[in-house]
Amino acid sequence: MSTSFERYQKRRLISSYFSVVISISLVLFLLGLLGLLVLNTKKVADHFKEQIALTVYLKDNAKDVEIEQLKKSLAMAEYTKTSVFVSKEQAAEEQSKEIGEDFMDFLGYNPLQNSIDVHMKADYVDSEQIDKIASDITAKNFVDEVIYDKPLIALLNDNVKKISFWILVISGVFTFIAVLLINSSIRLAVYSKRFIIKTMQMVGATKSFIRRPFIWQSVKLGIIGAVLALIGMGIVLFYLNKSFPELELLRDSTLLIGLFVGVFLMGIFITWLSTFFATSRFLNLKTDELYY
Known part of the structure:
Protein backbone atom coordinates (compact mmCIF):
# COMPACT_ATOMS: atom_id res chain seq x y z
CA MET A 1 0.00 0.00 0.00
CA SER A 2 2.76 2.40 1.01
CA THR A 3 4.72 1.46 -2.10
CA SER A 4 1.74 2.30 -4.30
CA PHE A 5 1.31 5.63 -2.54
CA GLU A 6 5.00 6.42 -2.90
CA ARG A 7 4.82 5.67 -6.63
CA TYR A 8 1.80 7.93 -6.93
CA GLN A 9 3.61 10.73 -5.11
CA LYS A 10 6.68 10.25 -7.29
CA ARG A 11 4.62 10.40 -10.50
CA ARG A 12 2.86 13.49 -9.21
CA LEU A 13 6.19 15.14 -8.38
CA ILE A 14 7.65 14.34 -11.80
CA SER A 15 4.50 15.68 -13.48
CA SER A 16 4.81 18.89 -11.46
CA TYR A 17 8.46 19.32 -12.41
CA PHE A 18 7.67 18.57 -16.06
CA SER A 19 4.93 21.21 -16.21
CA VAL A 20 7.24 23.79 -14.59
CA VAL A 21 10.04 23.05 -17.08
CA ILE A 22 7.65 23.26 -20.05
CA SER A 23 6.20 26.54 -18.77
CA ILE A 24 9.65 28.05 -18.28
CA SER A 25 10.99 26.87 -21.65
CA LEU A 26 7.95 28.11 -23.62
CA VAL A 27 7.98 31.52 -21.94
CA LEU A 28 11.75 31.95 -22.38
CA PHE A 29 11.52 30.71 -25.99
CA LEU A 30 8.90 33.32 -26.88
CA LEU A 31 10.84 35.95 -24.97
CA GLY A 32 13.99 35.00 -26.87
CA LEU A 33 12.19 35.22 -30.23
CA LEU A 34 10.98 38.68 -29.27
CA GLY A 35 14.57 39.56 -28.40
CA LEU A 36 15.68 38.37 -31.84
CA LEU A 37 12.99 40.56 -33.40
CA VAL A 38 14.14 43.59 -31.39
CA LEU A 39 17.78 43.03 -32.34
CA ASN A 40 16.95 42.62 -36.01
CA THR A 41 14.30 45.34 -36.39
CA LYS A 42 16.86 47.84 -37.69
CA LYS A 43 18.43 45.21 -39.92
CA VAL A 44 15.07 44.37 -41.53
CA ALA A 45 14.22 48.06 -41.88
CA ASP A 46 17.63 48.74 -43.45
CA HIS A 47 17.08 45.90 -45.91
CA PHE A 48 13.85 47.47 -47.17
CA LYS A 49 15.41 50.95 -47.30
CA GLU A 50 18.27 49.70 -49.44
CA GLN A 51 15.81 48.36 -52.03
CA ILE A 52 14.83 51.92 -52.97
CA ASP A 149 10.12 57.73 -54.86
CA LYS A 150 9.98 60.50 -52.27
CA PRO A 151 6.52 59.61 -50.80
CA LEU A 152 7.62 55.97 -50.36
CA ILE A 153 10.76 57.02 -48.49
CA ALA A 154 8.79 59.29 -46.16
CA LEU A 155 6.21 56.54 -45.54
CA LEU A 156 8.89 53.91 -44.94
CA ASN A 157 10.78 56.03 -42.40
CA ASP A 158 7.56 56.92 -40.60
CA ASN A 159 6.46 53.28 -40.40
CA VAL A 160 9.89 52.13 -39.20
CA LYS A 161 9.72 54.59 -36.29
CA LYS A 162 6.20 53.45 -35.36
CA ILE A 163 7.06 49.75 -35.59
CA SER A 164 10.24 50.19 -33.52
CA PHE A 165 8.30 52.01 -30.80
CA TRP A 166 5.57 49.39 -30.57
CA ILE A 167 8.05 46.52 -30.59
CA LEU A 168 9.79 48.06 -27.56
CA VAL A 169 6.42 48.51 -25.80
CA ILE A 170 5.36 44.92 -26.56
CA SER A 171 8.77 43.66 -25.41
CA GLY A 172 8.33 45.36 -22.05
CA VAL A 173 4.80 44.02 -21.61
CA PHE A 174 5.77 40.52 -22.67
CA THR A 175 8.76 40.49 -20.30
CA PHE A 176 6.43 41.40 -17.43
CA ILE A 177 3.97 38.65 -18.44
CA ALA A 178 6.84 36.14 -18.73
CA VAL A 179 7.95 36.90 -15.19
CA LEU A 180 4.37 36.48 -13.92
CA LEU A 181 3.89 33.13 -15.71
CA ILE A 182 7.13 31.63 -14.46
CA ASN A 183 6.43 33.00 -10.99
CA SER A 184 2.97 31.37 -11.00
CA SER A 185 4.41 28.00 -12.02
CA ILE A 186 7.02 28.14 -9.27
CA ARG A 187 4.48 29.26 -6.66
CA LEU A 188 2.22 26.32 -7.52
CA ALA A 189 5.14 23.90 -7.17
CA VAL A 190 6.08 25.37 -3.78
CA TYR A 191 2.42 25.52 -2.68
CA SER A 192 2.14 21.75 -3.00
CA LYS A 193 4.90 21.43 -0.37
CA ARG A 194 3.70 24.09 2.05
CA PHE A 195 3.06 21.56 4.82
CA ILE A 196 6.59 20.17 4.48
CA ILE A 197 7.93 23.73 4.79
CA LYS A 198 5.91 24.39 7.93
CA THR A 199 6.87 21.01 9.45
CA MET A 200 10.58 21.74 8.92
CA GLN A 201 10.10 25.16 10.49
CA MET A 202 8.32 23.69 13.52
CA VAL A 203 11.18 21.29 14.26
CA GLY A 204 13.63 24.20 14.39
CA ALA A 205 15.06 24.47 10.86
CA THR A 206 16.15 27.98 9.91
CA LYS A 207 14.51 29.84 7.02
CA SER A 208 17.69 29.79 4.92
CA PHE A 209 18.08 26.04 5.50
CA ILE A 210 14.47 25.42 4.40
CA ARG A 211 14.75 27.68 1.36
CA ARG A 212 18.00 26.20 0.08
CA PRO A 213 16.73 22.87 -1.40
CA PHE A 214 13.65 24.54 -2.90
CA ILE A 215 15.71 27.27 -4.54
CA TRP A 216 18.30 24.81 -5.84
CA GLN A 217 15.58 22.55 -7.26
CA SER A 218 13.85 25.49 -8.98
CA VAL A 219 17.14 26.80 -10.38
CA LYS A 220 17.85 23.36 -11.88
CA LEU A 221 14.39 23.39 -13.49
CA GLY A 222 15.10 26.92 -14.72
CA ILE A 223 18.38 25.79 -16.28
CA ILE A 224 16.69 22.87 -18.05
CA GLY A 225 13.88 25.15 -19.29
CA ALA A 226 16.38 27.77 -20.49
CA VAL A 227 18.44 25.16 -22.37
CA LEU A 228 15.31 23.86 -24.13
CA ALA A 229 14.34 27.45 -25.01
CA LEU A 230 17.82 28.16 -26.41
CA ILE A 231 17.70 25.00 -28.54
CA GLY A 232 14.36 26.15 -29.97
CA MET A 233 15.74 29.65 -30.61
CA GLY A 234 18.78 28.18 -32.35
CA ILE A 235 16.61 26.08 -34.67
CA VAL A 236 14.38 29.05 -35.56
CA LEU A 237 17.40 31.30 -36.13
CA PHE A 238 19.03 28.69 -38.38
CA TYR A 239 15.95 28.37 -40.60
CA LEU A 240 15.36 32.13 -40.72
CA ASN A 241 18.96 32.71 -41.79
CA LYS A 242 18.61 29.98 -44.40
CA SER A 243 15.34 31.45 -45.73
CA PHE A 244 16.48 35.10 -45.66
CA PRO A 245 20.28 35.08 -46.17
CA GLU A 246 20.22 38.73 -47.29
CA LEU A 247 19.39 39.78 -43.72
CA GLU A 248 22.66 38.23 -42.42
CA LEU A 249 21.07 37.29 -39.09
CA LEU A 250 24.19 35.46 -37.90
CA ARG A 251 26.59 38.29 -38.73
CA ASP A 252 26.43 40.02 -35.33
CA SER A 253 27.61 37.03 -33.30
CA THR A 254 28.36 39.16 -30.22
CA LEU A 255 24.76 40.38 -29.96
CA LEU A 256 23.40 36.87 -30.50
CA ILE A 257 25.68 35.41 -27.83
CA GLY A 258 24.60 38.20 -25.48
CA LEU A 259 20.93 37.42 -26.17
CA PHE A 260 21.39 33.68 -25.58
CA VAL A 261 23.33 34.29 -22.36
CA GLY A 262 20.68 36.81 -21.27
CA VAL A 263 17.84 34.31 -21.80
CA PHE A 264 19.79 31.62 -19.90
CA LEU A 265 20.52 33.93 -16.96
CA MET A 266 16.93 35.19 -16.96
CA GLY A 267 15.69 31.61 -16.56
CA ILE A 268 17.94 31.16 -13.52
CA PHE A 269 17.23 34.57 -11.99
CA ILE A 270 13.43 34.45 -12.31
CA THR A 271 13.17 30.94 -10.87
CA TRP A 272 15.51 31.85 -7.99
CA LEU A 273 13.61 35.05 -7.20
CA SER A 274 10.17 33.40 -7.50
CA THR A 275 11.15 30.50 -5.26
CA PHE A 276 12.68 32.83 -2.67
CA PHE A 277 9.49 34.87 -2.33
CA ALA A 278 7.19 31.83 -2.55
CA THR A 279 8.98 30.00 0.25
CA SER A 280 9.17 33.20 2.32
CA ARG A 281 5.41 33.60 2.00
CA PHE A 282 4.70 30.12 3.36
CA LEU A 283 7.35 30.45 6.05
CA ASN A 284 5.60 33.56 7.34
CA LEU A 285 2.12 32.01 7.36
CA LYS A 286 0.55 30.61 10.49
CA THR A 287 -0.33 26.92 10.51
CA ASP A 288 -4.08 27.61 10.29
CA GLU A 289 -3.55 29.79 7.20
CA LEU A 290 -1.97 26.93 5.21
CA TYR A 291 -5.43 25.49 4.53
CA TYR A 292 -6.65 28.57 2.65
Missing part, protein backbone atom coordinates in the same frame (compact mmCIF):
# COMPACT_ATOMS: atom_id res chain seq x y z
CA ALA A 53 16.74 53.14 -56.02
CA LEU A 54 17.85 56.64 -56.97
CA THR A 55 17.83 56.76 -60.79
CA VAL A 56 20.12 59.25 -62.55
CA TYR A 57 19.09 59.93 -66.17
CA LEU A 58 21.84 61.17 -68.48
CA LYS A 59 21.46 63.50 -71.44
CA ASP A 60 21.97 62.02 -74.91
CA ASN A 61 24.89 64.39 -75.54
CA ALA A 62 26.76 63.22 -72.43
CA LYS A 63 30.33 62.24 -73.28
CA ASP A 64 31.66 58.78 -72.49
CA VAL A 65 34.38 60.23 -70.25
CA GLU A 66 31.78 62.19 -68.27
CA ILE A 67 29.64 59.09 -67.83
CA GLU A 68 32.65 57.05 -66.66
CA GLN A 69 33.63 59.73 -64.16
CA LEU A 70 30.09 59.87 -62.77
CA LYS A 71 29.91 56.08 -62.53
CA LYS A 72 33.16 55.97 -60.57
CA SER A 73 32.24 58.88 -58.29
CA LEU A 74 28.84 57.33 -57.49
CA ALA A 75 30.36 53.89 -56.89
CA MET A 76 32.89 55.37 -54.44
CA ALA A 77 30.45 57.74 -52.68
CA GLU A 78 29.98 57.13 -48.95
CA TYR A 79 26.21 56.88 -49.36
CA THR A 80 26.28 54.27 -52.14
CA LYS A 81 25.69 50.58 -51.47
CA THR A 82 25.52 49.54 -55.14
CA SER A 83 25.35 51.41 -58.45
CA VAL A 84 24.51 49.94 -61.84
CA PHE A 85 24.78 51.62 -65.24
CA VAL A 86 21.85 50.85 -67.55
CA SER A 87 22.34 51.78 -71.19
CA LYS A 88 19.39 52.97 -73.26
CA GLU A 89 19.65 49.73 -75.27
CA GLN A 90 19.39 47.61 -72.11
CA ALA A 91 16.46 49.72 -70.90
CA ALA A 92 14.68 49.29 -74.24
CA GLU A 93 15.21 45.53 -74.16
CA GLU A 94 13.82 45.26 -70.61
CA GLN A 95 10.86 47.48 -71.50
CA SER A 96 10.07 45.35 -74.55
CA LYS A 97 10.07 42.22 -72.41
CA GLU A 98 7.69 43.82 -69.93
CA ILE A 99 5.14 44.95 -72.52
CA GLY A 100 5.57 41.88 -74.71
CA GLU A 101 6.47 43.71 -77.94
CA ASP A 102 9.22 45.84 -79.43
CA PHE A 103 7.98 49.41 -79.06
CA MET A 104 10.92 50.74 -81.12
CA ASP A 105 9.47 49.12 -84.26
CA PHE A 106 6.39 51.28 -83.74
CA LEU A 107 8.21 54.51 -82.81
CA GLY A 108 11.13 54.10 -85.15
CA TYR A 109 13.66 55.19 -82.52
CA ASN A 110 14.67 54.60 -78.89
CA PRO A 111 13.25 57.37 -76.65
CA LEU A 112 14.88 56.03 -73.48
CA GLN A 113 18.01 57.44 -71.85
CA ASN A 114 21.19 56.05 -70.37
CA SER A 115 20.83 55.88 -66.61
CA ILE A 116 22.54 54.85 -63.38
CA ASP A 117 20.56 53.10 -60.67
CA VAL A 118 21.97 53.88 -57.23
CA HIS A 119 20.92 51.84 -54.21
CA MET A 120 21.88 53.82 -51.13
CA LYS A 121 22.98 52.74 -47.68
CA ALA A 122 20.10 52.68 -45.22
CA ASP A 123 21.45 55.51 -43.03
CA TYR A 124 21.19 57.91 -45.99
CA VAL A 125 17.65 56.95 -47.00
CA ASP A 126 15.68 59.91 -45.71
CA SER A 127 14.07 62.78 -47.60
CA GLU A 128 16.49 65.53 -46.56
CA GLN A 129 19.70 63.67 -47.34
CA ILE A 130 18.43 62.29 -50.64
CA ASP A 131 17.23 65.76 -51.70
CA LYS A 132 20.73 67.10 -51.13
CA ILE A 133 22.38 64.19 -52.95
CA ALA A 134 19.95 64.54 -55.87
CA SER A 135 20.62 68.29 -56.09
CA ASP A 136 24.40 67.73 -56.20
CA ILE A 137 24.06 65.17 -58.98
CA THR A 138 21.55 67.26 -60.97
CA ALA A 139 23.99 70.21 -60.90
CA LYS A 140 26.17 68.38 -63.43
CA ASN A 141 25.38 69.74 -66.91
CA PHE A 142 25.24 66.29 -68.55
CA VAL A 143 22.65 64.95 -66.06
CA ASP A 144 19.08 65.33 -67.25
CA GLU A 145 17.23 64.50 -64.03
CA VAL A 146 17.32 62.43 -60.86
CA ILE A 147 14.22 60.45 -59.91
CA TYR A 148 13.32 58.62 -56.70
Whole structure:
Protein backbone atom coordinates (compact mmCIF):
# COMPACT_ATOMS: atom_id res chain seq x y z
CA MET A 1 0.00 0.00 0.00
CA SER A 2 2.76 2.40 1.01
CA THR A 3 4.72 1.46 -2.10
CA SER A 4 1.74 2.30 -4.30
CA PHE A 5 1.31 5.63 -2.54
CA GLU A 6 5.00 6.42 -2.90
CA ARG A 7 4.82 5.67 -6.63
CA TYR A 8 1.80 7.93 -6.93
CA GLN A 9 3.61 10.73 -5.11
CA LYS A 10 6.68 10.25 -7.29
CA ARG A 11 4.62 10.40 -10.50
CA ARG A 12 2.86 13.49 -9.21
CA LEU A 13 6.19 15.14 -8.38
CA ILE A 14 7.65 14.34 -11.80
CA SER A 15 4.50 15.68 -13.48
CA SER A 16 4.81 18.89 -11.46
CA TYR A 17 8.46 19.32 -12.41
CA PHE A 18 7.67 18.57 -16.06
CA SER A 19 4.93 21.21 -16.21
CA VAL A 20 7.24 23.79 -14.59
CA VAL A 21 10.04 23.05 -17.08
CA ILE A 22 7.65 23.26 -20.05
CA SER A 23 6.20 26.54 -18.77
CA ILE A 24 9.65 28.05 -18.28
CA SER A 25 10.99 26.87 -21.65
CA LEU A 26 7.95 28.11 -23.62
CA VAL A 27 7.98 31.52 -21.94
CA LEU A 28 11.75 31.95 -22.38
CA PHE A 29 11.52 30.71 -25.99
CA LEU A 30 8.90 33.32 -26.88
CA LEU A 31 10.84 35.95 -24.97
CA GLY A 32 13.99 35.00 -26.87
CA LEU A 33 12.19 35.22 -30.23
CA LEU A 34 10.98 38.68 -29.27
CA GLY A 35 14.57 39.56 -28.40
CA LEU A 36 15.68 38.37 -31.84
CA LEU A 37 12.99 40.56 -33.40
CA VAL A 38 14.14 43.59 -31.39
CA LEU A 39 17.78 43.03 -32.34
CA ASN A 40 16.95 42.62 -36.01
CA THR A 41 14.30 45.34 -36.39
CA LYS A 42 16.86 47.84 -37.69
CA LYS A 43 18.43 45.21 -39.92
CA VAL A 44 15.07 44.37 -41.53
CA ALA A 45 14.22 48.06 -41.88
CA ASP A 46 17.63 48.74 -43.45
CA HIS A 47 17.08 45.90 -45.91
CA PHE A 48 13.85 47.47 -47.17
CA LYS A 49 15.41 50.95 -47.30
CA GLU A 50 18.27 49.70 -49.44
CA GLN A 51 15.81 48.36 -52.03
CA ILE A 52 14.83 51.92 -52.97
CA ALA A 53 16.74 53.14 -56.02
CA LEU A 54 17.85 56.64 -56.97
CA THR A 55 17.83 56.76 -60.79
CA VAL A 56 20.12 59.25 -62.55
CA TYR A 57 19.09 59.93 -66.17
CA LEU A 58 21.84 61.17 -68.48
CA LYS A 59 21.46 63.50 -71.44
CA ASP A 60 21.97 62.02 -74.91
CA ASN A 61 24.89 64.39 -75.54
CA ALA A 62 26.76 63.22 -72.43
CA LYS A 63 30.33 62.24 -73.28
CA ASP A 64 31.66 58.78 -72.49
CA VAL A 65 34.38 60.23 -70.25
CA GLU A 66 31.78 62.19 -68.27
CA ILE A 67 29.64 59.09 -67.83
CA GLU A 68 32.65 57.05 -66.66
CA GLN A 69 33.63 59.73 -64.16
CA LEU A 70 30.09 59.87 -62.77
CA LYS A 71 29.91 56.08 -62.53
CA LYS A 72 33.16 55.97 -60.57
CA SER A 73 32.24 58.88 -58.29
CA LEU A 74 28.84 57.33 -57.49
CA ALA A 75 30.36 53.89 -56.89
CA MET A 76 32.89 55.37 -54.44
CA ALA A 77 30.45 57.74 -52.68
CA GLU A 78 29.98 57.13 -48.95
CA TYR A 79 26.21 56.88 -49.36
CA THR A 80 26.28 54.27 -52.14
CA LYS A 81 25.69 50.58 -51.47
CA THR A 82 25.52 49.54 -55.14
CA SER A 83 25.35 51.41 -58.45
CA VAL A 84 24.51 49.94 -61.84
CA PHE A 85 24.78 51.62 -65.24
CA VAL A 86 21.85 50.85 -67.55
CA SER A 87 22.34 51.78 -71.19
CA LYS A 88 19.39 52.97 -73.26
CA GLU A 89 19.65 49.73 -75.27
CA GLN A 90 19.39 47.61 -72.11
CA ALA A 91 16.46 49.72 -70.90
CA ALA A 92 14.68 49.29 -74.24
CA GLU A 93 15.21 45.53 -74.16
CA GLU A 94 13.82 45.26 -70.61
CA GLN A 95 10.86 47.48 -71.50
CA SER A 96 10.07 45.35 -74.55
CA LYS A 97 10.07 42.22 -72.41
CA GLU A 98 7.69 43.82 -69.93
CA ILE A 99 5.14 44.95 -72.52
CA GLY A 100 5.57 41.88 -74.71
CA GLU A 101 6.47 43.71 -77.94
CA ASP A 102 9.22 45.84 -79.43
CA PHE A 103 7.98 49.41 -79.06
CA MET A 104 10.92 50.74 -81.12
CA ASP A 105 9.47 49.12 -84.26
CA PHE A 106 6.39 51.28 -83.74
CA LEU A 107 8.21 54.51 -82.81
CA GLY A 108 11.13 54.10 -85.15
CA TYR A 109 13.66 55.19 -82.52
CA ASN A 110 14.67 54.60 -78.89
CA PRO A 111 13.25 57.37 -76.65
CA LEU A 112 14.88 56.03 -73.48
CA GLN A 113 18.01 57.44 -71.85
CA ASN A 114 21.19 56.05 -70.37
CA SER A 115 20.83 55.88 -66.61
CA ILE A 116 22.54 54.85 -63.38
CA ASP A 117 20.56 53.10 -60.67
CA VAL A 118 21.97 53.88 -57.23
CA HIS A 119 20.92 51.84 -54.21
CA MET A 120 21.88 53.82 -51.13
CA LYS A 121 22.98 52.74 -47.68
CA ALA A 122 20.10 52.68 -45.22
CA ASP A 123 21.45 55.51 -43.03
CA TYR A 124 21.19 57.91 -45.99
CA VAL A 125 17.65 56.95 -47.00
CA ASP A 126 15.68 59.91 -45.71
CA SER A 127 14.07 62.78 -47.60
CA GLU A 128 16.49 65.53 -46.56
CA GLN A 129 19.70 63.67 -47.34
CA ILE A 130 18.43 62.29 -50.64
CA ASP A 131 17.23 65.76 -51.70
CA LYS A 132 20.73 67.10 -51.13
CA ILE A 133 22.38 64.19 -52.95
CA ALA A 134 19.95 64.54 -55.87
CA SER A 135 20.62 68.29 -56.09
CA ASP A 136 24.40 67.73 -56.20
CA ILE A 137 24.06 65.17 -58.98
CA THR A 138 21.55 67.26 -60.97
CA ALA A 139 23.99 70.21 -60.90
CA LYS A 140 26.17 68.38 -63.43
CA ASN A 141 25.38 69.74 -66.91
CA PHE A 142 25.24 66.29 -68.55
CA VAL A 143 22.65 64.95 -66.06
CA ASP A 144 19.08 65.33 -67.25
CA GLU A 145 17.23 64.50 -64.03
CA VAL A 146 17.32 62.43 -60.86
CA ILE A 147 14.22 60.45 -59.91
CA TYR A 148 13.32 58.62 -56.70
CA ASP A 149 10.12 57.73 -54.86
CA LYS A 150 9.98 60.50 -52.27
CA PRO A 151 6.52 59.61 -50.80
CA LEU A 152 7.62 55.97 -50.36
CA ILE A 153 10.76 57.02 -48.49
CA ALA A 154 8.79 59.29 -46.16
CA LEU A 155 6.21 56.54 -45.54
CA LEU A 156 8.89 53.91 -44.94
CA ASN A 157 10.78 56.03 -42.40
CA ASP A 158 7.56 56.92 -40.60
CA ASN A 159 6.46 53.28 -40.40
CA VAL A 160 9.89 52.13 -39.20
CA LYS A 161 9.72 54.59 -36.29
CA LYS A 162 6.20 53.45 -35.36
CA ILE A 163 7.06 49.75 -35.59
CA SER A 164 10.24 50.19 -33.52
CA PHE A 165 8.30 52.01 -30.80
CA TRP A 166 5.57 49.39 -30.57
CA ILE A 167 8.05 46.52 -30.59
CA LEU A 168 9.79 48.06 -27.56
CA VAL A 169 6.42 48.51 -25.80
CA ILE A 170 5.36 44.92 -26.56
CA SER A 171 8.77 43.66 -25.41
CA GLY A 172 8.33 45.36 -22.05
CA VAL A 173 4.80 44.02 -21.61
CA PHE A 174 5.77 40.52 -22.67
CA THR A 175 8.76 40.49 -20.30
CA PHE A 176 6.43 41.40 -17.43
CA ILE A 177 3.97 38.65 -18.44
CA ALA A 178 6.84 36.14 -18.73
CA VAL A 179 7.95 36.90 -15.19
CA LEU A 180 4.37 36.48 -13.92
CA LEU A 181 3.89 33.13 -15.71
CA ILE A 182 7.13 31.63 -14.46
CA ASN A 183 6.43 33.00 -10.99
CA SER A 184 2.97 31.37 -11.00
CA SER A 185 4.41 28.00 -12.02
CA ILE A 186 7.02 28.14 -9.27
CA ARG A 187 4.48 29.26 -6.66
CA LEU A 188 2.22 26.32 -7.52
CA ALA A 189 5.14 23.90 -7.17
CA VAL A 190 6.08 25.37 -3.78
CA TYR A 191 2.42 25.52 -2.68
CA SER A 192 2.14 21.75 -3.00
CA LYS A 193 4.90 21.43 -0.37
CA ARG A 194 3.70 24.09 2.05
CA PHE A 195 3.06 21.56 4.82
CA ILE A 196 6.59 20.17 4.48
CA ILE A 197 7.93 23.73 4.79
CA LYS A 198 5.91 24.39 7.93
CA THR A 199 6.87 21.01 9.45
CA MET A 200 10.58 21.74 8.92
CA GLN A 201 10.10 25.16 10.49
CA MET A 202 8.32 23.69 13.52
CA VAL A 203 11.18 21.29 14.26
CA GLY A 204 13.63 24.20 14.39
CA ALA A 205 15.06 24.47 10.86
CA THR A 206 16.15 27.98 9.91
CA LYS A 207 14.51 29.84 7.02
CA SER A 208 17.69 29.79 4.92
CA PHE A 209 18.08 26.04 5.50
CA ILE A 210 14.47 25.42 4.40
CA ARG A 211 14.75 27.68 1.36
CA ARG A 212 18.00 26.20 0.08
CA PRO A 213 16.73 22.87 -1.40
CA PHE A 214 13.65 24.54 -2.90
CA ILE A 215 15.71 27.27 -4.54
CA TRP A 216 18.30 24.81 -5.84
CA GLN A 217 15.58 22.55 -7.26
CA SER A 218 13.85 25.49 -8.98
CA VAL A 219 17.14 26.80 -10.38
CA LYS A 220 17.85 23.36 -11.88
CA LEU A 221 14.39 23.39 -13.49
CA GLY A 222 15.10 26.92 -14.72
CA ILE A 223 18.38 25.79 -16.28
CA ILE A 224 16.69 22.87 -18.05
CA GLY A 225 13.88 25.15 -19.29
CA ALA A 226 16.38 27.77 -20.49
CA VAL A 227 18.44 25.16 -22.37
CA LEU A 228 15.31 23.86 -24.13
CA ALA A 229 14.34 27.45 -25.01
CA LEU A 230 17.82 28.16 -26.41
CA ILE A 231 17.70 25.00 -28.54
CA GLY A 232 14.36 26.15 -29.97
CA MET A 233 15.74 29.65 -30.61
CA GLY A 234 18.78 28.18 -32.35
CA ILE A 235 16.61 26.08 -34.67
CA VAL A 236 14.38 29.05 -35.56
CA LEU A 237 17.40 31.30 -36.13
CA PHE A 238 19.03 28.69 -38.38
CA TYR A 239 15.95 28.37 -40.60
CA LEU A 240 15.36 32.13 -40.72
CA ASN A 241 18.96 32.71 -41.79
CA LYS A 242 18.61 29.98 -44.40
CA SER A 243 15.34 31.45 -45.73
CA PHE A 244 16.48 35.10 -45.66
CA PRO A 245 20.28 35.08 -46.17
CA GLU A 246 20.22 38.73 -47.29
CA LEU A 247 19.39 39.78 -43.72
CA GLU A 248 22.66 38.23 -42.42
CA LEU A 249 21.07 37.29 -39.09
CA LEU A 250 24.19 35.46 -37.90
CA ARG A 251 26.59 38.29 -38.73
CA ASP A 252 26.43 40.02 -35.33
CA SER A 253 27.61 37.03 -33.30
CA THR A 254 28.36 39.16 -30.22
CA LEU A 255 24.76 40.38 -29.96
CA LEU A 256 23.40 36.87 -30.50
CA ILE A 257 25.68 35.41 -27.83
CA GLY A 258 24.60 38.20 -25.48
CA LEU A 259 20.93 37.42 -26.17
CA PHE A 260 21.39 33.68 -25.58
CA VAL A 261 23.33 34.29 -22.36
CA GLY A 262 20.68 36.81 -21.27
CA VAL A 263 17.84 34.31 -21.80
CA PHE A 264 19.79 31.62 -19.90
CA LEU A 265 20.52 33.93 -16.96
CA MET A 266 16.93 35.19 -16.96
CA GLY A 267 15.69 31.61 -16.56
CA ILE A 268 17.94 31.16 -13.52
CA PHE A 269 17.23 34.57 -11.99
CA ILE A 270 13.43 34.45 -12.31
CA THR A 271 13.17 30.94 -10.87
CA TRP A 272 15.51 31.85 -7.99
CA LEU A 273 13.61 35.05 -7.20
CA SER A 274 10.17 33.40 -7.50
CA THR A 275 11.15 30.50 -5.26
CA PHE A 276 12.68 32.83 -2.67
CA PHE A 277 9.49 34.87 -2.33
CA ALA A 278 7.19 31.83 -2.55
CA THR A 279 8.98 30.00 0.25
CA SER A 280 9.17 33.20 2.32
CA ARG A 281 5.41 33.60 2.00
CA PHE A 282 4.70 30.12 3.36
CA LEU A 283 7.35 30.45 6.05
CA ASN A 284 5.60 33.56 7.34
CA LEU A 285 2.12 32.01 7.36
CA LYS A 286 0.55 30.61 10.49
CA THR A 287 -0.33 26.92 10.51
CA ASP A 288 -4.08 27.61 10.29
CA GLU A 289 -3.55 29.79 7.20
CA LEU A 290 -1.97 26.93 5.21
CA TYR A 291 -5.43 25.49 4.53
CA TYR A 292 -6.65 28.57 2.65
